[in-house]
Amino acid sequence: MKLLYCPKCQDLFKLRMHPHTCICGNVKGAYKADGDHAWHNGRGALFGIMNTHFQPLIESSLHSQTIEMFKIDSNSPKVEIIYDKPRIRTKESIQNEQDLGPIDITNGSLRRSAT
Numbered sequence: 482m483k484l485l486y487c488p489k490c491q492d493l494f495k496l497r498m499h500p501h502t503c504i505c506g507n508v509k510g511a512y513k514a515d516g517d518h519a520w521h522n523g524r525g526a527l528f529g530i531m532n533t534h535f536q537p538l539i540e541s542s543l544h545s546q547t548i549e550m551f552k553i554d555s556n557s558p559k560v561e562i563i564y565d566k567p568r569i570r571t572k573e574s575i576q577n578e579q580d581l582g583p584i585d586i587t588n589g590s591l592r593r594s595a596t
């Protein structure tokens with residue numbers, strides 16, 4: 482599983498087959514059609530977790546365990562950087578996106594509010 486992190490809003494999200502953007506709009510990425518290779522816009526950091534590591538954690542009776550996450554460098558053959566223009570998100574543009582719930586803009590930051 483590949484995870485994309487935005488250093489600006491600190492959103493960390495799982496890559497999907499369709500492009501997904503962090504909560505502030507700075508970082509964007511997706512899997513390519515093969516479901517293995519990925520692309521992102523170069524403004525975030527890409528990480529990986531071996532999917533096979535989840536099941537032992539789920540089955541474990543230990544209270545706390547760690548899982549290994551690794552950084553995937555932008556020069557990896559599995560990753561393509563596709564630069565784009567930074568997108569400015571407004572309250573109106575976010576509300577037009579169906580994948581997000583209502584938002585709350587307080588203290589100059591954008592947040593999804595609980596529904």
Ligand SMILES: [Zn+2]
Nearest residue numbers: 487490503505
């Ligand atoms: Zn962001």
